[in-house]
Amino acid sequence: MPDADDGPVSESEQAELVQALRRHLADGRLDIEQFDVRVARVYGARTRAQARRALDDLPLLGVPSTRRRFRRRHGESAQVQPHWVATEELFRDPATGRVMRVWIDPTDGTRHYAQAEP
Incomplete structure (x- = not known):
């Protein structure tokens, strides 16, 4: 699978x-x-990885505390966003038995979970 x-x-x-x-x-x-x-x-970048390098040495931004987040089970996301970075971290959801992948949003450091591709 291409990166x-x-x-x-x-x-x-x-x-x-x-x-x-x-x-x-x-x-x-x-x-x-x-x-x-x-x-x-950012605007000169051709790939997502090149564009994200503009944030490399900056700390992750926190999620504003006034924002209330509603989650699916285990923080499951409906759809993986194109700017999220896949990690090597996988786990099996105990309720459904599905294998889930952990994704990181580089703009704010939040973790997201989506079903891993078979």
């Missing part, structure tokens, strides 16, 4: 990454020059 990180980066993925960079700028982790360089890196 999803090798796929082309979409405009919506670029927008999400730039939004994360804006939060880092607002929180004082980047100055405006660093922000500009990283935004250029």
